[in-house]
Amino acid sequence: MTAPATPAPFPPTLREVLLRPRWLGLLGLCLVVAGVFAWLGQWQLGRAVDTDPPEPGATERVVPLEDVLPPGTYLDARSEGQKVAVHGHWVPGDFLVVASRFNDGAEGYWVTGQLRIADAETPTSLAVAIGWVADEKAAASAVDALEKHADGSDVELTGRLITDEGVAPPPRTDPQRLGRMSPAALLSRWHDVEGLSVYRPFLTAAEPLGGTVAISSPAPDEGTSVNWLNIFYAAEWAVFAGFAFYLWYRLGKDAWEREVEEFEEAGRG
Template sequence: MTAPTEVFPPTLREVMLRPWWIGMLLLCLVVAGVFAWLGQWQLGRAITEAQVAEGETEQVRPISEIVQPGEYLPEPFVGQRVEVSGTWIGADFLPVTGRYNDGVEGYWVTGQLRLTEASEPTSLAVAIGFAATEDDALAAAAQLEGTVGTTVTLTGRLVSDEGPLPPPPGADPQEMIRMSPAALLGRWHDVEGLDVYRPYLVSDSADAGLADISSPPPAAGSAVNWLNLFYAAEWAVFAGFAFYIWYRLARDAWEKEVEELEDAAAS
């Protein structure tokens, strides 16, 4: 009876030290190095981009220096005071409910301001002032209709879109409970070919008998852009994954080779 052939399969380490797999490891090092560089770049942006000098938001600047129509408001400039000039569009003085002003619940009266400095038709949603009751808000809106066509210059704070939200069940379907330029745009007039700013302006000074909206300076926060920080962590994971792929492929090749040798010896 013939004795079975003795098999001496290679170890995983021996397979990994073969020229092919060493070459693959060098390629993975290059890929991981690129990912690491991208992660470092994102990390640098996360820390430096969000840094705004103390009091910078209180310096009134042209809106064009802060954000462009259709763009999201960069985090460092939320609450930035800006100056704009334009004319009100008629029939677009709309109330937003559920607003609080120094602890008092009421309404904001909003308007569509067509900017005069823009080369293309461009509008900015403006929170004009606060009213304690719906009747006061509607009366102010009616009074503001008399200012349509007159150029006005406003200063105020830029605030990010709150996002549209439907009214609660049983409420008026036209009621707006969030300050959202996207929602206001759906009810504005003269919007064909119109560019619109995503953030809105909280006016410093109210009109038409409305109360000024309380809009204190933004609280000093962390000088970290968390989105960029997340991207930096992602690139670090990708770099580690490149080495895992190399290890997994080398191990699969080793297991396949061992299996083939054992099958050959058994047959």
Template structure:
């Protein structure tokens, strides 16, 4: 009697087997998790309560804007504040790679010891007080401004995030700075025992004392425009949401690919078995 003919299963028949139905349910669960993550990421990509335009231009006392020791949140970058305090002697430093109206030059910076109700004592903020295109002028201004140390000053300016410390330029002195970093300046300041320090720095652009400081030092005022109005859409989060959607689709693709591979191997095995004769087996 001739052996019964064995027919190869179709891909659909393989996919409907209990094992692959179970794998499909697992793929559905994985895709559901990825879809939820994508929806969560998309919900975070749009700021439904953005700050009003021009909010940074309303001058606030610094104690109302941000306490010392905290990072500057994005809505407050460029916030104008007023401060009252005095410069600390021998803590005027020069920072290079500063641009004023597109011209590269130098900032003269200072440790401003704050004198405001509501702030812990002592508290300081790194302050950029003026700009010049010439390094020699900047060094001379830093020395001249020591005469104002201890005198009360009242300034208005913008809060800007720490740019982070950097190595000094090749061949330069270890005190040369090309980034405005309160963390780096703190390492060079005097009288820092138990000192509270603001993480952002202040770019002075007005106030009762600024004109006299600029005139006494030969510096120019720092060009400090209002920050550009940002979009209320976080495109990075949108990109992440798209990635999660792709991962969800990939879960189904993996299930299909594995099921197809299993079907192809089964069909190939049946074809090989059907093509083998008794003589071929004996040899």
């Protein structure tokens, strides 16, 4: 009598493969990675919503310059366009002209000056855009008029704080030409700068001097308290966390499919 044949073993199921120690270990690693991604997404969400937005019209209240920022620091977004009050004296010989300045659509020039801040603990200066003129001749006349009053007498100014526009190389045809309002570029041409501290932003004066025209400097737009770019980044981290689990599942399924193929090939053999 012939003994009954032993039933052929069945291939493992996907669930059996994924419950093996190797794949459970990889699942634990995915949990750690997904946790890190979730933390990064939460951090981005925390930065996306400004829980303490500035009050409407806050930039229109005139405050002392020293209450906004110290010298040498960058102007943050909340303080961009803030109206400030400052007093000091003009440094003679440092009234410089910046070209390519538009005022209500008309191209012209800004006349600028170095205002040495009064009562500062160390020598400190602020670059001031004093006023706008239509042509170089008017700019030269304004510089002459301002030089006559740069006698060390105290000057009180109000205006808006604006971020440094950055330094640009001058045109080859006129190496002395300034085309951007940059305190860093002006500093390289100012006098008496030994040990000088300089404010990084500049001031657009509310009241023009020296026969110039007031610079058009409207109030900044009041932005939303929600930063949608940060929300987008947070969504990206959530996608990355989900992808970590998908990758674990996909790799496990590929391993299971290979085992099934090997089992079928062994059976045919």
